Amino acid sequence: MARELRLNAFAMNCVGHQSQGLWRHPRDRSADYWRMDHWIELARLLERGRFDGLFLADVVGVYDVYGGSPDTALRDAVQVPTNDPLLVIPPMAQATEHLAFAVTVNLSHEPPLPFARRMSTLDHLTGGRIGWNIVTGYLDSGSKGAGRGKQAAHDTRYEIAEEFMDIQYSFWEGSWEDDAVRRDREAGVFTDPAKVHRVVHEGEYFKVDGIHLCEPSPQRTPVLYQAGSSSKGVAFAARHAECVFVGGHSRSKMAADVARLRALAVEAGRAASDLSVFALATVITAPTDEEAQAKFEDYQAYASKAGALALLSGWTGIDLANPDLLAAGAAGGNAIQGAAAAFTSGGPSRHRDLDSIAQSAALGGGGPVLVGGPQRVADELEAWAAEADLDGFNLAYALMPETFADVVDHLVPELQRRGRFKTDYAPGTYREKLFGRGPRLEETHPAAARRRRMPSRAPVTAA
Amino acid sequence: MARELRLNAFAMNCVGHQSQGLWRHPRDRSADYWRMDHWIELARLLERGRFDGLFLADVVGVYDVYGGSPDTALRDAVQVPTNDPLLVIPPMAQATEHLAFAVTVNLSHEPPLPFARRMSTLDHLTGGRIGWNIVTGYLDSGSKGAGRGKQAAHDTRYEIAEEFMDIQYSFWEGSWEDDAVRRDREAGVFTDPAKVHRVVHEGEYFKVDGIHLCEPSPQRTPVLYQAGSSSKGVAFAARHAECVFVGGHSRSKMAADVARLRALAVEAGRAASDLSVFALATVITAPTDEEAQAKFEDYQAYASKAGALALLSGWTGIDLANPDLLAAGAAGGNAIQGAAAAFTSGGPSRHRDLDSIAQSAALGGGGPVLVGGPQRVADELEAWAAEADLDGFNLAYALMPETFADVVDHLVPELQRRGRFKTDYAPGTYREKLFGRGPRLEETHPAAARRRRMPSRAPVTAA
Numbered sequence: 001m002a003r004e005l006r007l008n009a010f011a012m013n014c015v016g017h018q019s020q021g022l023w024r025h026p027r028d029r030s031a032d033y034w035r036m037d038h039w040i041e042l043a044r045l046l047e048r049g050r051f052d053g054l055f056l057a058d059v060v061g062v063y064d065v066y067g068g069s070p071d072t073a074l075r076d077a078v079q080v081p082t083n084d085p086l087l088v089i090p091p092m093a094q095a096t097e098h099l100a101f102a103v104t105v106n107l108s109h110e111p112p113l114p115f116a117r118r119m120s121t122l123d124h125l126t127g128g129r130i131g132w133n134i135v136t137g138y139l140d141s142g143s144k145g146a147g148r149g150k151q152a153a154h155d156t157r158y159e160i161a162e163e164f165m166d167i168q169y170s171f172w173e174g175s176w177e178d179d180a181v182r183r184d185r186e187a188g189v190f191t192d193p194a195k196v197h198r199v200v201h202e203g204e205y206f207k208v209d210g211i212h213l214c215e216p217s218p219q220r221t222p223v224l225y226q227a228g229s230s231s232k233g234v235a236f237a238a239r240h241a242e243c244v245f246v247g248g249h250s251r252s253k254m255a256a257d258v259a260r261l262r263a264l265a266v267e268a269g270r271a272a273s274d275l276s277v278f279a280l281a282t283v284i285t286a287p288t289d290e291e292a293q294a295k296f297e298d299y300q301a302y303a304s305k306a307g308a309l310a311l312l313s314g315w316t317g318i319d320l321a322n323p324d325l326l327a328a329g330a331a332g333g334n335a336i337q338g339a340a341a342a343f344t345s346g347g348p349s350r351h352r353d354l355d356s357i358a359q360s361a362a363l364g365g366g367g368p369v370l371v372g373g374p375q376r377v378a379d380e381l382e383a384w385a386a387e388a389d390l391d392g393f394n395l396a397y398a399l400m401p402e403t404f405a406d407v408v409d410h411l412v413p414e415l416q417r418r419g420r421f422k423t424d425y426a427p428g429t430y431r432e433k434l435f436g437r438g439p440r441l442e443e444t445h446p447a448a449a450r451r452r453r454m455p456s457r458a459p460v461t462a463a
Numbered sequence: 464m465a466r467e468l469r470l471n472a473f474a475m476n477c478v479g480h481q482s483q484g485l486w487r488h489p490r491d492r493s494a495d496y497w498r499m500d501h502w503i504e505l506a507r508l509l510e511r512g513r514f515d516g517l518f519l520a521d522v523v524g525v526y527d528v529y530g531g532s533p534d535t536a537l538r539d540a541v542q543v544p545t546n547d548p549l550l551v552i553p554p555m556a557q558a559t560e561h562l563a564f565a566v567t568v569n570l571s572h573e574p575p576l577p578f579a580r581r582m583s584t585l586d587h588l589t590g591g592r593i594g595w596n597i598v599t600g601y602l603d604s605g606s607k608g609a610g611r612g613k614q615a616a617h618d619t620r621y622e623i624a625e626e627f628m629d630i631q632y633s634f635w636e637g638s639w640e641d642d643a644v645r646r647d648r649e650a651g652v653f654t655d656p657a658k659v660h661r662v663v664h665e666g667e668y669f670k671v672d673g674i675h676l677c678e679p680s681p682q683r684t685p686v687l688y689q690a691g692s693s694s695k696g697v698a699f700a701a702r703h704a705e706c707v708f709v710g711g712h713s714r715s716k717m718a719a720d721v722a723r724l725r726a727l728a729v730e731a732g733r734a735a736s737d738l739s740v741f742a743l744a745t746v747i748t749a750p751t752d753e754e755a756q757a758k759f760e761d762y763q764a765y766a767s768k769a770g771a772l773a774l775l776s777g778w779t780g781i782d783l784a785n786p787d788l789l790a791a792g793a794a795g796g797n798a799i800q801g802a803a804a805a806f807t808s809g810g811p812s813r814h815r816d817l818d819s820i821a822q823s824a825a826l827g828g829g830g831p832v833l834v835g836g837p838q839r840v841a842d843e844l845e846a847w848a849a850e851a852d853l854d855g856f857n858l859a860y861a862l863m864p865e866t867f868a869d870v871v872d873h874l875v876p877e878l879q880r881r882g883r884f885k886t887d888y889a890p891g892t893y894r895e896k897l898f899g900r901g902p903r904l905e906e907t908h909p910a911a912a913r914r915r916r917m918p919s920r921a922p923v924t925a926a
Contacts, residue, residue, distance in 0.1 A: 061673070069656070071656035074654040075654060084584040090550050091553045094503070109577045113572075114572045117545075125497070125499045191543075213523070213543060213544060214546055
């Protein structure tokens with residue numbers, strides 16, 4: 001029998017996330033992103049619908065490639081203004097019991113020790129419901145704003161990331177033994193110092209010497225997400241990720257990518273099923289196909305092509321407003337096709353010109369838009385999952401929170417009727433809910449190498 | 464008539480903050496620091512008592528000077544384990560309406576743009592109830608753990624801090640004009656790009672080129688706290704701080720320090736009353752003097768002198784467990800006296816030996832412990848405030864949350880009877896509540912120089 005599908009809501013602490021211009025729709029509430037109750041209401045809605053998690057994207061930087069300025073991004077609220085995603089998680093966790101939170105943090109901006117503490121704190125506060133989407137950065141504007149000039153080259157970024165991960169594993173898994181904290185009022189021992197270990201690391205990019213500041217949290221290492229699609233990125237995901245986020249419009253291309261990813265994980269000594277793969281999709285649904293189609297057409301009237309091109313220019317690094325490019329005929333056409341190919345994640349492009357690329361990207365970003373009543377949309381998701389060997393979907397919004405409310409009210413009951421979606425949450429931490437084991441990472445994961453072994457199992461090794 | 468006193472609760476996302484060993488007391492709940500409801504209950508208690516704010520200390524690092532290891536700090540839970548303070552603020556803000564949150568963040572660990580975004584996000588989420596205690600770091604262990612080797616020299620740290628502040632002011636005050644964000648659904652303009660400005664900074668320590676990522680928050684710049692007592696630190700406070708946190712056991716020394724600080728602020732073009740000065744104190748109170756005294760003696764039985772010495776060694780950089788030091792007679796005695804003087808903030812030392820220093824520091828840290836019924840304690844606080852020209856107190860806890868509950872139930876009503884404490888909150892943001900003006904920083908503050916002027920007022924200048 002086909003396995004249960006997982007659903008994450010895909011959002012960002014901003015206005016226009018994947019769909020651009022839709023904030024102008026009278027029912028859209030994404031412009032309230034800065035309010036705490038906006039997020040609390042979303043979390044409650046998602047938990048009512050048994051969503052597995054809320055996946056929070058993040059970008060430290062602005063989309064200023066299009067036209068060589070951030071003007072279009074600002075005018076259309078294309079991922080700017082954007083607030084810090086970590087800070088809305090605790091109040092959402094307080095308002096829910098099971099919903100998990102996978103949050104994007106670009107490690108380029110994080111010193112190792114304070115970052116380890118941030119994530120451990122979130123794991124404590126949420127009772128083990130935290131995941132981290134590991135990002136190494138793609139916008140120069142973020143790097144420059146942060147105070148470091150242009151960002152490091154792509155491959156170097158993954159070398160830095162490997163080293164950074166190793167330090168994090170040492171802090172999270174190796175620094176404090178399970179029974180280090182005793183809270184023994186009688187003996188006067190809060191923590192047994194013999195069971196807390198320094199992390200000493202001298203690498204090419206980092207030099208660290210210190211203990212982790214936090215006692216062990218429920219999961220220790222948060223559930224690890226990754227979304228890289230380059231060869232370096234895929235290799236990194238196969239080694240480190242527990243959940244992988246994929247995009248694109250081509251099922252067959254996605255199927256090949258996912259198969260390759262799972263094969264690489266097996267090569268790295270892990271099981272193919274150690275990876276949970278989520279695909280981007282935007283679902284526009286209603287009680288009937290006709291109503292869903294009408295809704296879609298209503299939304300389309302608000303979509304901003306300029307906003308979409310600003311986003312796409314940022315993603316690809318190609319200024320799609322450049323008049324030379326547009327006038328260059330074949331060469332320009334190739335550049336545009338290159339952008340389209342990047343946008344569709346390498347699948348065969350359905351797009352012949354910039355206008356059709358923009359139209360497609362303006363609603364649903366880099367993934368498919370599935371429009372229909374509950375049966376039709378459920379059929380589509382099942383077909384994607386079957387062909388591409390997916391575990392679930394990161395569902396983006398067209399309208400906030402209407403898109404998620406429609407999924408909760410229409411799609412979720414249909415998937416439940418089909419036995420493809422849980423009717424209640426499994427107990428335990430995020431990792432246990434996702435994989436039926438945990439709460440710690442399995443022994444085949446590289447993080448496990450940084451664990452302290454109990455003397456009865458193996459000699460103590462340096463963290 | 465004497466002005467109203469301000470009260471902050473002084474705490475940290477850890478177990479033993481200012482008083483050491485008290486976590487062993489049967490009624491102490493500080494070991495629950497990792498739980499969200501622990502903080503929410505504290506916030507509700509403080510708001511019930513009309514506390515102005517919760518001041519959250521933070522240390523990224525461990526106290527490993529004492530005995531050359533963190534063992535004592537770990538055993539006694541001396542500010543370790545410690546979780547991130549920022550992440551407990553949103554749920555506390557959600558549970559309250561007026562209570563403000565002043566949070567310590569060491570700028571050494573923060574890249575400029577992500578930090579500016581973090582604080583703007585908190586200012587948005589709390590509705591303008593956020594303050595920032597500016598710290599440049601004092602523990603080498605934090606710097607090494609963060610991945611940067613030993614920390615910069617003291618004076619250099621303040622140079623870095625000056626540059627960092629200038630960048631923050633540019634992001635917070637200068638990057639987005641007041642009317643930049645229009646949210647105009649009809650016109651399709653979320654943000655008017657002409658009213659958003661790049662921050663371009665090329666300094667000795669930072670290079671920044673980018674816009675702030677957040678739309679203007681209620682206060683823009685958070686209420687600025689500072690606690691430096693060195694000459695560089697005091698000069699920095701006089702220039703930047705709106706609230707200053709002072710410590711020590713000597714009223715006359717504190718009076719001289721506060722007078723100097725206010726004089727320096729005036730020299731810097733500000734008003735003496737632009738600074739709100741808070742002194743550290745620990746209040747142990749009960750309905751009667753006798754009950755308060757009995758409570759104090761009960762607490763003392765749990766105080767840890769070793770924990771106090773670990774804290775003191777970290778603060779002073781002198782290993783007070785060093786047997787050579789202890790055996791060195793006069794020289795050793797001088798070092799110990801030096802530590803005692805540092806601990807008492809330069810006032811005349813009442814302490815003749817290490818044991819009496821430890822005993823004093825173990826309950827109440829580096830400030831006075833005021834023991835008595837409501838009248839006696841209120842008299843003491845009024846006397847401190849009068850002699851040292853204080854605006855209020857940062858009240859540390861002996862037991863969490865019992866110490867604060869006693870203040871709320873016994874001391875606050877007495878201060879209210881005397882007309883020295885508000886019976887209800889003033890409206891508005893933290894800055895408006897504190898100073899009766901705002902929500903933005905006044906024109907004489909250096910942050911104001913980074914503001915965009917409206918064309919009718921002055922020509923546009925570079926941020």
